[in-house]
Amino acid sequence: MHTEHATTTLAISLQSNWLLSMVVLLPFLGALLLGLLTLSQVKNEQGPSEKLVGLLGTAFPALAAILALFLFAQQLSQGELVWHHTLASWLETSRFSIDFAFMMDHLSGLMAVMITFIGTLIHIFSIAYMHGDRGFARYFTYLNLFLGSMLLLILSDNLVGLFMGWEGVGVCSFLLIGFWFDDPAKAGAGTKAFVVNRIGDFGFILGIIFLFWNTQHFDYTGIQSAIQNLSPTQINTIAFLLLVGALGKSAQIPLHVWLPDAMAGPTPVSALIHAATMVTAGVYLIARMHFLYELSPSVSMLIVLIGSLTAFVAATIALVQTDIKKVLAYSTVSQLGYMFMGVGAGAYAAGIFHVFTHAFFKAALFLGAGAVIHCLHHEQSLLKMGGLRKKMPVTHAVMLISCLAIAGIPPLAGFFSKDEILLALWDKGLFVFWTLGLLTAGLTAFYMFRLYYLTFAGDYRGESEVSTEPFLMKLPLGLLAIGAALAGLLGLPGSYNWISGWLAPAVGAHHPTASPTVMGGLMLISVAFAGVGIGIARSRYKNFALPYTAPTGPLANMLQNKYGFDLLYENVIVEPLRKLGRFGWTIADRLLIDGAITAGTWVYRVLGLSLKQLQFGNLRAYAHYLIFGVFMLAYLYFMRHMPEVFRL
């Protein structure tokens, strides 16, 4: 009976594993269809019908979500089931071949379900948000393309396939940040995002290459089995290079500068790409390669250091932002810092848990902000909002839940995942970083409720009429708010922690050693910090009225200047390189190389002038022939009389 059951389930898995490839392919197929549709209607002012595009554009991600959920459900019911499917061959050489091969284990299964689910919701939201935009069809093409690339990234069974998705999401990010490309600033933000990411990819690709020569594998299983043979130096080098890639994609210091600018894109894009999914790919990469980072304590410590610095620095910058999306952008950078702290401390499951909860509450926050921006007719300044609680009750409720969730108030999602990370730091004895994380939690609660009160409390300070959010916005908002409220229950502290057990086969188990008393104490402290942050925000901004006086003083200036990273890069790297490019070639090409050749031809020309006396016609040609002739004569002479000259 038991074996019969096992055979049936095995048969099911064998028959349905092609569905895994379909999860990845479906959004690509959608992008292809929509792309052709867009191009075919390019001469038409109206573009293709929004209904058709919206329907197609959402159907493919929704189908992918259903399939992903189906495969995930099988995993839930069948222990440690790992799905595999090889779709086609890709890169074949005489030494190795890389396939489009997919693998869904507990880690990538969870990610895939989350990505397709949130992705579908954001597609639905976008139908309302992008209504009337001339680029409606182009938008959905890019968004489908993004989702396909993201799933390729998550579900590939090897690093090169992951890299393909990795760069693919980068391209889509570039296209969507600069979606309204008439604005040079927006187009510039897209370029910046791609180029900064390429700095990360520079490290990433070298990491993949060195990993291959040391393990002879690109696929995770192969790498994992061969990793033991590497020397510590090799391990550290490779771990560091892959980390560089992760820093770029996940916007960590010093490669964080692109993400705030990326807010130039349409707000649902910020929700999907620059908050919930793509930017967490760096955390996924480190969790995926956990077996590498476990062997490299020094690089892991570096990850904790960078993560905590980023979390703190970004949170402080968020304190002074007055653009609703900029606050959320810095908050994302800061939360990504938490995730890095988690995976750096060896708590890979906790890091992924925070990826998961953050996806819900941050997507809800961004979409909520999007709804506000939409209803205020593209107003993004917090100073021109206020009093929206009554005018937009649904958005208000969603934003309140999500703010509480990110601030770390129990029992909402952010509380559990953030505390898992702080606990892991405490467990490892990393008290400095634990303190930094705690301070950041307080700052987070403060700036998020500053945003909340400035948006929803007090009186409306804007001029334009406030419209109401359409149903297609309320639906995804509501569903995401449920996630923001409940997702944390997957990782209750202590032995009830489902998610940690679930991820253990993929990223290894991590058991906190702290006693329940200590754990409870730590939680109380972090909730207290959050409460204080909220309290201060409430006292300062609940009854906020214009005029707004921007904070002054050296500290505030430093925060306004975002610690000077952008200025530094612009003045020390970008401008000098451009100048070098502009003047380099005049000096090197024109002056040095051509100059030397011209000098050479002067000798030639003097010779030529004397030859001219002999009535040659075309100077250069005849000079060539002359030299050639001399050579030929000399050659024939030597051939006949001294053949030993040619003996080498």
Add this chain to the structure above:
Amino acid sequence: MNSYLLSLLIFLPLLTGAVLLTLPRRFTAFAKGAALVIASLEFLLSLWLWVQVQPQGGYQLVQKLSWIPFMNINYHVGIDGISLFLVLLTTLFTLLALVYAWHQIENNGGRFFSLVLLLEAGMLGTVLALDLVVFYLFWELMLIPMFFMIGIWGGARRIPTVTKFVIYTMSGSLVLLISILFLGSAYHSQTGNWSFDLTILTQLQLPVSPLVDLLFFGFALAFLIKLPLFPLHTWLPDTYTEAPPVVTFLLAGVMAKMGVYGLIRITIPLFPGAMERWSILLSTLAIIGIVYGAIVALGQIELKRLIAYSSLSHMSLIALGVFNWNPTSLEGVVYHMLNHAVATGALFLLIGIVEKKYGTTQIKELGGVAKQAPVFAALFLLMSFASIGVPGLNGFVGEFLILLGVASSSASLAILAALTLILSAAYMLWLTQRFLFGALNVPAGRLLSIERLQMASLIPLCLLAILMGLYTRPFMQYIGPAVQDVISRNQTQLQAQAEGDHHG
């Protein structure tokens, strides 16, 4: 029949091109039509060749006819998995060039089309020749139509430019000829027989001596100029800018590859020892070319010159792959030659449309083109991404394999070469940002649109960029064995030399 296939491929365009060239001007329409038919036939023939050639090492479809018996110079041609794709590249690009040029070249089009056929013959002969003298003749044959095509149909500064181009190229060729004759004589003095046959000369035992190294450079110079390798590149930006875009398409797309091919087929197999001795110097120059070309591209203010310098950077990466000489890097090199041709070629064709429609290619006089010409912008972006090596498009495959191959011999070289990832993204996307995006800024009253025939020449390139990025088997199954074969021959010869030195 099959043994004449390669000769048919070479001499069909050679003879028809020569005949069409002599036709008076009133037969222009006929000449253009006939040239197009021949180019199409050539392409079909080369597709047939793809079917005929077996995915294995060594030369196939070989034909050898005695030509100058007293010096044992033979008409000897053959094909392998490397030259196969250069043949396909040549015939495809010739066809696309003619389709594109149909309306683009207005003045004396018949002559232009005949010259393109002659150029095709020269390139095919170069790729297929297995005798050094025959190789040299075809190598020189390429220069003649190119000289006229730039000199007659080029831009305002075409005369000084074509002079510079010819002087550079001729200097290399001259040295090559002398080196060929010298090597043939060396063989004669060693064995008492004459031979200029590549398959025989590669078995020559050469000692380690300054003279051999000099000869190595004599055999390399022409190819390094054509490639071009820093600092032999200064002819390139001028020529690419002044030549008509469709000529630059052939020049950058196909002719530059002949330099790479010459190194792989002739120079390195003849002088494996010297290559090993000089690989550090040459690799360093290649690295300089990669970085220098990219940084200079960043500073350019004109479209064609920018792509020209980016081409220098990409070709330097290919050169680096050649100098590092291992199976992975060499497979990458062969693949990347095709990628570079597709991406850079398409970009030049697109810029040709800009030049024709807007009358300017100065970046500051252009902006927001995507607003006016979305399809053009989409194609330009696609090719930009292909060119900067985004995986999923063809450029990545070659770049990745070359970096992978280079890393197996030197980590530091690979790290420096990988800088191209950052720099190429910087100059290419900054270009698209200024040129395609932003507020609309184009010459008043001008409208950019792609005509039907131009579209017909661009679409195959776009499809190739995607196809070659997603499915490499149809190419790699031929390239792999051929590269293995070339490398193992080299290895055998190096060992034989080492033993020879040991005994001597």
